[in-house]
Amino acid sequence: MNRFEYVRPRSVAEAVAAAAIPGSAYLAAGTNLLDLMKIGVARPERLIDLNHLPDLDIIEQLPDGTVRIGAQVRNADLAHDPDFRQRFPVVAEALLSGASAQLRNMATVGGNLLQRTRCAWFQDTASACNRRAPGSGCDARGGENRMHAVLGWSEHCIATHPSDFCVPLVALDAVVEIEGPAGRREIPLADFHLLPGDTPERESVLAPGDLVVALRLPAEAAGFAAHARYAKLRERTSYAFAVVSAAAALRIADGRITEARLALGGVAAKPWRARAAEAALAGATPDAAAFRRAAEAALAEARPSGDNGFKIELARRIAIRALTLAAAGTPDRLPALPASAFASSSTPRPRGLHV
């Protein structure tokens, strides 16, 4: 790990001013940043510690029903907040399917949004990687790339964004509040992460010094609470990143879907909102045929970026699974294995797998 200067600002304004100096990075819990510093992928000269700033760790409900979540709220605290998990159960389920209990106790809302890709070539400083070292090439093309993107990728980078949390957030129209050297602005989460194009090193709209101060979920997003589920396929039962995942949220009245939300994880460099699928579901009866049509629409533009064609069909199936679970109704209590394909209220668990 390179040596760095440690800065502990006392206010957001001080933090933004300090971070605007080139070579600076914000330190939230450090569960991603420190990891990358240990392997030489991140080499900040200055760490601006967000952990002692006042008021960034608050969950508040605004008068119009919007919930505002401070950037320093810990993933576990958000997932277990009684009001929050009742109004936004699909977000709680996604959070609890990520990482481990220890990591969720540490990891912050802001850090989860801004975590870097798990692409193995990105993490290996001896490999060519346009995202880490612009213009050096991409060793994932033609290398081990079965976990890579099937949507929105470019010749320059085929990495995915690993967050679970962001998937239901983008489905529910979350908004990111940013404080920067140029003042305060807000941007829909759907527009926050950037697709690689020919500048994969630009991962989000943040400019140097920009600080995520909070996330907001609009009041109407709570209207999906009765039918909202996250489903995540992993290569082991727990404590693993998604191969593919889906967040589905439905409003159902008189046996018809009046409004649908669907987003996919593990498929692109950003959480992937599937608007064509949502349009296909509006007005439909919530049945297997409608869900299959929606899944086809969601993956219509998908193409393999390497040895990962299988992910396209897996993503369709996880979308169908999430929609089926959502239609069956949000359980009062989350299943023992949140978002797991092996434990859910509508499908009996295969015997012998989890003795």
Next chain:
Amino acid sequence: MSYLVTLTINRVPRTVELDDPRVTLLDLLRERLDLPGTKKGCDRGQCGACTILLDGRRVNACLALAISHDGADILTIEGLAEGQALHPVQAAFIAHDAFQCGFCTPGQIMSAIGLIGEGQAGDDAERVREGMSGNLCRCGAYRGITEAVLEATRIMADTTQEKAA
């Protein structure tokens, strides 16, 4: 430049001078404070061997910068027993053969105490396994670990009730 960090470790206040901001809580405990009970497995958040309680919450000490946790209260495996009396989770691990080589055990025990404190798993074995999934065991002592955590959960609930009565 050096930095002063004040921590309460196993109920004892300690002030440490850090000559380098890169020190993690794990390295601080093991290398500078003579508390090697907390183990370093992967050093990257992937195994749970370094689990400690930080302000009462289980966390991975390998991914926490010491300097950022100025003022924190830390509990490690060394702080559990009172004299010869083991903590109920320690006793349950012995009773259920919940380890073989023992390398993962301090992390498992600290994680189990965190889990029981969180109160989300109760007496449901599957919730216990999920709640303990951040702690890997190369020896595969998982069955004993789950049994030990379930028993310690019961014992600690009974003790709390007795105290309340």
